[in-house]
Amino acid sequence: MNQTVSILIVDDEESVRHSLYNWFREDGYVVGVAKDAYDALEQMEKTKWDILLLDIRMPGMDGLELQRRIRQVNTDVIIIIMTAYASVDTAVQSLKEGAYDYVVKPFNPDNLSHLIRNATEQLSLKSENTQLRNNIRQISCGDEIVGQSPQMRRIMELVQTVAPSDSTVVIRGESGTGKEMIARAIHCHSPRRYFPIVPVNCGALPETLLESELFGHEKGAFTGAQTRRKGRFEMADRGTLFLDEIGNISPKMQMELLRVLESKQFSRVGGNQTIQVDVRIICATNKNLEKAVEDGEFREDLYYRINVFTIILPPLRERKSDIPLLAQHFLRKYASSMNKSITEIAPEAMNLLVQHQWPGNIRELENAIERAMVVGKPPTLKAEDLPFQLTAQSGTDESQPITLEEIEKKHIAQILKKTNWNISRAAELLKIDRVTLYNKIKKFQLRK
Amino acid sequence: MAKVHILPIEYPDKSNLPELANAVANEFRWPVVVDEQPFDMQFALDERRKQYNSSQILVALHSVPIGTDDKIIAVTTYDLFIPILTFVFGEAQLDGPTAVVSIFRLRQEFYGLPLDNTLLEKRLIKETIHELGHTFGLHHCSNYTCVLNASTYVEEIDLKSQHFCDRCRQEIELKTRVPL
Ligand SMILES: [Zn+2]
Ligand SMILES: [Zn+2]
Numbered sequence: 001m002n003q004t005v006s007i008l009i010v011d012d013e014e015s016v017r018h019s020l021y022n023w024f025r026e027d028g029y030v031v032g033v034a035k036d037a038y039d040a041l042e043q044m045e046k047t048k049w050d051i052l053l054l055d056i057r058m059p060g061m062d063g064l065e066l067q068r069r070i071r072q073v074n075t076d077v078i079i080i081i082m083t084a085y086a087s088v089d090t091a092v093q094s095l096k097e098g099a100y101d102y103v104v105k106p107f108n109p110d111n112l113s114h115l116i117r118n119a120t121e122q123l124s125l126k127s128e129n130t131q132l133r134n135n136i137r138q139i140s141c142g143d144e145i146v147g148q149s150p151q152m153r154r155i156m157e158l159v160q161t162v163a164p165s166d167s168t169v170v171i172r173g174e175s176g177t178g179k180e181m182i183a184r185a186i187h188c189h190s191p192r193r194y195f196p197i198v199p200v201n202c203g204a205l206p207e208t209l210l211e212s213e214l215f216g217h218e219k220g221a222f223t224g225a226q227t228r229r230k231g232r233f234e235m236a237d238r239g240t241l242f243l244d245e246i247g248n249i250s251p252k253m254q255m256e257l258l259r260v261l262e263s264k265q266f267s268r269v270g271g272n273q274t275i276q277v278d279v280r281i282i283c284a285t286n287k288n289l290e291k292a293v294e295d296g297e298f299r300e301d302l303y304y305r306i307n308v309f310t311i312i313l314p315p316l317r318e319r320k321s322d323i324p325l326l327a328q329h330f331l332r333k334y335a336s337s338m339n340k341s342i343t344e345i346a347p348e349a350m351n352l353l354v355q356h357q358w359p360g361n362i363r364e365l366e367n368a369i370e371r372a373m374v375v376g377k378p379p380t381l382k383a384e385d386l387p388f389q390l391t392a393q394s395g396t397d398e399s400q401p402i403t404l405e406e407i408e409k410k411h412i413a414q415i416l417k418k419t420n421w422n423i424s425r426a427a428e429l430l431k432i433d434r435v436t437l438y439n440k441i442k443k444f445q446l447r448k
Numbered sequence: 449m450a451k452v453h454i455l456p457i458e459y460p461d462k463s464n465l466p467e468l469a470n471a472v473a474n475e476f477r478w479p480v481v482v483d484e485q486p487f488d489m490q491f492a493l494d495e496r497r498k499q500y501n502s503s504q505i506l507v508a509l510h511s512v513p514i515g516t517d518d519k520i521i522a523v524t525t526y527d528l529f530i531p532i533l534t535f536v537f538g539e540a541q542l543d544g545p546t547a548v549v550s551i552f553r554l555r556q557e558f559y560g561l562p563l564d565n566t567l568l569e570k571r572l573i574k575e576t577i578h579e580l581g582h583t584f585g586l587h588h589c590s591n592y593t594c595v596l597n598a599s600t601y602v603e604e605i606d607l608k609s610q611h612f613c614d615r616c617r618q619e620i621e622l623k624t625r626v627p628l
Contacts, residue, residue, distance in 0.1 A: 013531070015501075015503070015531040016531050016532050018503060019503060019530035019531045019532045019533070020532055022503065022530070022539065022541075022542070023530065023532075023533070025542050025587075026540070026542060026582055026587060026588055026598070027587060027588045027598060028587035028588060082532075105532060106529070106531065106532055106533055106534050107532065107533060107534065108533070108534050108600075109533050109534070109535070109536065109600040110600040110601060112532075112533065112600075113598065113600055195592075196592045196607055198607065209561070209562075212561075217560075221560075222560060223560065224557070224559075224560030224561075225559065225560035226558060226559070226560060227553075227558065227559060229559045229560075229601075229602075229603075230601045230603055232603070235601070235603050235604070235607070337474075339474070
């Protein structure tokens with residue numbers, strides 16, 4: 001990335017030049033160094049530089065004077081001043097004279113990358129730098145497979161509909177149905193896809209930790225907080241925040257969350273600086289939120305704030321036609337990560353997979369395939385490799401194909417039992433005449 | 449045959465090193481060895497900052513005998529810095545043989561949070577693979593799920609995976625194919 005952006009570092013200290021040189025090269029920038037102002041002017045003659053990092057205190061000509069000289073002939077180059085605390089006044093002076101910004105040594109890595117990123121953004125705006133844009137397009141959205149059943153197609157249509165907007169989405173469904181996957185799909189189809197989607201499992205953390213997790217904290221905010229910590233809201237800036245198990249958060253957090261959603265700003269724990277964020281919210285829950293509102297466990301105002309667009313995910317057992325596709329997908333995934341050349345699933349094994357009820361849904365299916373891949377031998381995954389084969393075999397009517405005749409026999413026996421062998425009543429319920437019913441009873445050898 | 453050396457320095461609890469070696473071997477498809485030899489880091493200590501200069505460590509690591517195409521990464525519990533920045537998680541020589549990574553700021557306790565060894569191991573794996581990626585000449589990647597995405601906050605490490613994205617994978621496969 002950033003192949004087209006060049007940075008010239010001007011500092012009399014060798015260690016500083018060396019550090020910055022390394023740091024920016026890892027980022028893929030074209031980097032040059034100059035040991036003083038004269039060296040810098042010479043390099044400016046030879047090559048076109050996009051960004052100049054100038055140390056303000058240098059023997060001979062100082063940074064401020066150098067900036068003046070450069071500005072006389074070049075108004076395009078972005079100049080960033082590096083300073084020690086002692087010379088902040090001069091740095092401010094440099095801003096007045098057209099520096100882009102200044103940094104105080106030593107700087108926080110995050111500040112430096114932000115500064116450079118903002119500067120390059122300005123550059124690319126200036127010159128319509130298409131190279132950078134092309135780079136952005138290469139961000140892939142993962143290769144998650146959702147399924148091709150009619151239910152899932154309908155859901156993907158909903159995803160496509162809601163993705164381009166910024167509206168809040170609530171994804172509901174049993175645990176393991178792939179709520180996070182759908183959240184990622186929405187994010188990946190949205191204009192925010194070039195920024196992160198940040199997941200938070202709200203149910204897994206106690207209140208105080210969740211607060212610091214979401215909003216971050218300042219140094220010394222509580223015992224042991226030795227440094228400033230960035231919260232998930234900040235991390236998700238310009239991207240998407242995925243709040244999983246939203247139904248499980250405490251009343252206090254519900255209130256805080258509502259406040260942030262309404263104002264789009266917050267402060268870190270133990271801090272008073274207000275932080276503005278631009279975040280899209282996607283929530284997920286397996287709870288009945290309406291009932292939680294009724295029972296007073298979930299704030300009604302928060303419910304209305306998040307419940308703008310709802311997507312309900314069906315359990316896996318209601319879309320069995322997706323099982324083969326998903327199973328193949330997990331097979332490939334684990335074959336590659338375990339470096340094991342298992343390439344196919346035996347028909348009997350696939351049969352078992354399709355018959356299984358999957359109370360744990362997709363997650364359970366994935367775990368089952370992963371476990372089977374551990375014990376299985378290349379090239380085929382067999383029924384005996386699956387963790388639940390025994391239970392399925394003992395439940396005969398589940399695993400063995402049932403003929404129509406068997407079903408007919410069972411059903412007639414049931415109706416006869418229900419009517420206490422009242423033949424006229426049973427024939428009526430079965431919508432057949434009594435003679436036919438007598439014949440069936442004889443054929444199937446049914447007894448009272 | 450070329451290999452990756454992991455050199456623990458001031459690293460008392462070695463329990464996560466086997467898993468680290470395993471993950472690195474998987475990602476680069478190169479053999480990995482954990483070296484056991486004394487290496488004194490005190491020369492890199494900055495008395496005022498109470499931190500260790502990672503650029504100096506990279507240079508000093510050249511004295512450790514390794515094969516011509518080998519890579520070596522030091523793992524340490526000491527806090528690292530480069531002169532211009534307040535800290536670094538690690539540093540590498542771009543397209544060079546040496547790298548260093550520190551768990552000092554990868555530990556949850558550093559941020560006042562409960563100890564979490566599983567998370568620490570994941571972070572260590574990602575940062576090690578990241579720095580080693582640089583030693584093979586790869587730059588930072590803009591894909592935020594890619595291990596080569598630049599992280600300046602520990603939370604950003606958690607966001608990325610321990611794997612290369614497709615584009616970086618292609619590149620690393622070319623770079624790791626050295627004459628045996
Ligand atoms: Zn890096
Ligand atoms: Zn990448």
